[in-house]
Amino acid sequence: MRKLGRQFLGFSIPLLSGLCAFSIILIVLIVMGEVILGGWSTLTWEFLSTGPKAGMTEGGIYPAIIGTVLLVLMMSIAGVPIGTVTAIYLSEYASQRSILARLIRFAVNTLAGVPAIVFGLFGLGFFIQFVGTRMDGLLSGGADLRWGQPNILWASLTMALLTLPVVIVSVEEAIKAVPRELREASLALGATKWETIRKVVLPNSMTGILTGGILAVSRGAGEVAPILFTGAAYFLPHLPGSLSDQFMELGYHIYIMSTQSPDVEATRGIQYATTLVLLLLTFALNFSAIFLRYKIRTRKVR
């Protein structure tokens, strides 16, 4: 009896776990299939290259694509260097037992656990109402409302804060993975610590820094909550021309098209196609970064 039970377990556990694993593939296929089937017919060149028309029930999503790309780029420009420098401090300079290092780590972990909508509210309160309003006060005596309102700069910075923990953690992992032998080789040649970091540690953790960037980008491109109050526009006929302009964004566009549109049924195709574009854009960003990593890795080995 016991033997039979064990045989049954030996047979059923792999089967069950295999089924669970397979169901994940199935879910991905269903999601992708649904989005592709629903959006394919709407996805034309015109859809990609023009703005919304007729009260957003027709037309394309060009401004939202550009807005998303700009947002993600500015977010990376702001977040990746800060995250990298923090990671360098944590792994290279801070003594692992020091109170400061532990405090920073605690802060990073806390930041990682904060819900996205809280970042959005923080961005509104800090960047727009605190920093922005004061900037307006300084620049124009408060007569001009320029920085004290939602715009792409504040949205990018808010997004950068959200993605900072991702960058810090992956860069730190990469820096730690650089073999001690390489650092010692450099130091033994009379290089200073900074020279060693700059010429040995950083080049060898480029892959990890890129990974951090990728993860940040895919996280950032998929979040809507942080930009809800800080810069995303419901409808904007033109592209953002300066840092103080608002912008349209794909995720936010999907949200408003499916909840705020004058005619939700009529825009079904647009919703599907926008979702498809957002997914494709995220995939494309991921793949280009993976390709970059691959290039760097093969160059190293040669």
Next chain:
Amino acid sequence: MNRNGHKIVTRKLSLSYGPKLALHEISFDIKTNHVTALIGPSGCGKSTFLRSLNRMNDLIDGVVTSGEVLVDDVDIYRNDVDVVALRKKVGMIFQRSNPFPKSIYDNVAYGPRINGIHEKGKLDHTVERSLKQAALWDEVKDDLRKSGLALSGGQQQRLCIARALAVDPEVLLMDEPASALDPIATAKIEELIFELKEKYTIVIVTHNMQQAARVSDYTAFFYMGNLVEFDETKTMFTSPKEKQTEDYVTGRFG
């Protein structure tokens, strides 16, 4: 010349990792332009001793050093000593060859470059000289742009030696430089050590008794953090004063 031709002199050098004592009052003199071998069973402190000669132990958290290490009569553990300059003067070769994931040329040029030499002619010259000194030039001269990691194990170790030589050190510390190599590659490294002592003072840690006997002029035997015996290699291997030394060199323990 200093202290009757002694490049490095240690006086009561003690070192501990936290509460664990790794070296206990080590005092002996390392002769200029000679090869000194450090032998002893694993964990006896010989590598720790070697690494304390260019302050590589500074990199490890919780290491406390006392006593003196004089290099050219200057105590390198004094507060005002420039560690970076010290490490240029006292180069190091590691147990596992560790070329940078860069080209052969860039590996050797790494040291000169951080010292501010960027002129191509000068760099070319230094790279060629160092590779020749390390007996690697003939094997790699046609493809200096090849990655250092594409070389064989023995070649990689010689590349590391060339890289160390490129900054014009006066002392070379070698931490079991041939322990991961096959006999032919080992023979090449030993031959090289023999040539290099003309110009450099060499301290080598080895697990291999025959190697110590072949390449070194002086031998120090370490056991449990103590220096048991130090003498000319010939004497150490033929008529050691200590029973412990004799047991070790004849392979009775360790």
